Amino acid sequence: MRLHTPLATPRLLLRTLTAADVGPRYLGWLRDAEVTRFLEVRHGDRSAAATLAFVEEANASPDTLLLGMVLREGGLHVGNIKLGPIDPYHRRADLGLMLGERACWGQGLAAEAIAALTGYAFEMLGLNKVTASCYGNNEGSRRAFLKAGFHEAARRPRHWLCEGDWQDDILLEILTPV
Numbered sequence: 001m002r003l004h005t006p007l008a009t010p011r012l013l014l015r016t017l018t019a020a021d022v023g024p025r026y027l028g029w030l031r032d033a034e035v036t037r038f039l040e041v042r043h044g045d046r047s048a049a050a051t052l053a054f055v056e057e058a059n060a061s062p063d064t065l066l067l068g069m070v071l072r073e074g075g076l077h078v079g080n081i082k083l084g085p086i087d088p089y090h091r092r093a094d095l096g097l098m099l100g101e102r103a104c105w106g107q108g109l110a111a112e113a114i115a116a117l118t119g120y121a122f123e124m125l126g127l128n129k130v131t132a133s134c135y136g137n138n139e140g141s142r143r144a145f146l147k148a149g150f151h152e153a154a155r156r157p158r159h160w161l162c163e164g165d166w167q168d169d170i171l172l173e174i175l176t177p178v
């Protein structure tokens with residue numbers, strides 16, 4: 001799916017990615033062990049070709065909205081956020097993100113982006129629920145989702161093997177306001 005008009009938050013624009021975004025900056029995040037520590041992409045193909053295919057597939061797909069997180073001030077592409085796959089029958093979708101620029105961590109940008117895309121999911125796509133999950137030791141992610149209004153729905157014990165230790169899977173979700 002593509003967005004014709006970017007979503008604006010106080011500090012970010014969330015916009016459709018293009019091939020030009022798949023450059024050294026984005027590919028560098030995927031090679032940064034700190035960034036990918038809690039992401040399954042660390043086990044996958046992180047080449048330029050595979051990353052470009054990932055972006056193009058998402059843009060062409062009817063059920064996945066992959067957006068770049070771009071600083072409104074200065075225009076720097078600092079991360080990506082994804083809604084999908086969208087289940088049109090049950091009206092729910094999963095949301096995940098990667099704030100790749102480490103200098104941008106801890107400033108509330110993730111929570112801001114999550115809240116904006118969740119609002120779009122409810123108001124423009126008519127979804128009923130947005131779900132997410134994170135490793136039990138990914139406290140930054142857990143807190144960013146809570147700050148954006150999600151709640152913890154469940155924990156699946158010893159679900160992920162991370163740096164030699166088992167981690168729970170934390171399932172988070174937010175329901176459309178009634």
Ligand SMILES: CC(C)(COP(=O)(O)OP(=O)(O)OC[C@H]1O[C@@H](n2cnc3c(N)ncnc32)[C@H](O)[C@@H]1OP(=O)(O)O)[C@@H](O)C(=O)NCCC(=O)NCCS
Pocket residue numbers: 034035036038039096097098099100104105106107108109110111112133134135138139140141143144145147
């Ligand atoms: C995890 C991630 C999304 C957090 O982004 P962020 O913009 O730094 O998060 P926010 O600033 O919105 O943080 C929300 C809260 O978590 C806290 N926080 C952020 N990183 C933290 C960390 N590593 N440890 C503990 N708390 C942390 C913030 O201080 C903030 O606290 P508050 O609620 O008291 O204000 C970002 O670091 C990231 O993308 N990391 C790499 C990929 C990843 O893990 N993605 C998520 C996969 S589920």
